[in-house]
Amino acid sequence: MTRLSPxxxxxxxxxxxxxxxxxxxxxxxxxxxxxxxxxxxxxITVTAKPAPESKITEKRDNSGNVTEATVKSGPSTYTLKPNRPPGTSLPGDMTSGNNRGPQWTVMEFDLGKKKKKTVDEDSAPDTNTPPPPTAK
Known part of the structure; x- marks a missing residue:
């Protein structure tokens, strides 16, 4: 008898x-x-999303060449500067380098202006000032 596989x-x-x-x-x-x-x-009315306004400010030297361009597009701001090769190197030389990327303005702090007091700060007593002297 042969055995069958299960x-x-x-x-x-x-x-x-x-x-x-x-x-x-x-x-x-x-x-x-x-x-x-x-x-x-x-x-159904489909309206296009308004494009963010972009503001471009260019700074030029006395000969009329653009030395710096600042672009403000929506909440982001970045600065573009031309790639000026150092010394007498020409564009494409080993010392001249490649294109210059944009410089993003990440965080700006206005340290020159005084802080404006709000209504809540005006009415709250200041704990850092000494109390007025008592009258005798």
């Missing part, structure tokens, strides 16, 4: 179920369709 019954069962499924005929009745409620077609 996989043969599983393969036979799969083959038989596959042939039985392939031989079944589809139903002749049309499929059931659901009715979709009709809604009014309101016109």
């Amino acid at each position: 996989l043969w019954p599983a393969l036979l069962l799969t083959l038989v179920s596959h042939t039985a499924f392939a031989q079944s005929t589809p139903s002749q009745a049309p499929p059931k369709l659901e009715r979709i409620e009709e809604v009014a077609d309101d016109p």
Whole structure:
């Protein structure tokens, strides 16, 4: 007697179920369709987002060449400067370097102006000042 592998019954069962499924005929009745409620077609207005305003400020030297351009576009600000090769090197030389990238203005602090007091600070007593001297 030869020994049968335990996989043969599983393969036979799969083959038989596959042939039985392939031989079944589809139903002749049309499929059931659901009715979709009709809604009014309101016109939709699409507006373009306004482009952020950009402000370009250029600084020029006495001969009219641009030495610096500051661009303010929305909340970001950056400065562009031309790449001036050092000494007598020409553009494309080893010492001249490549293009110069923009310098982004990250954080600006205005140290020269005095801080404005708000209404809450004016009405609150200052704890750092000494009390007025008592009258005798």
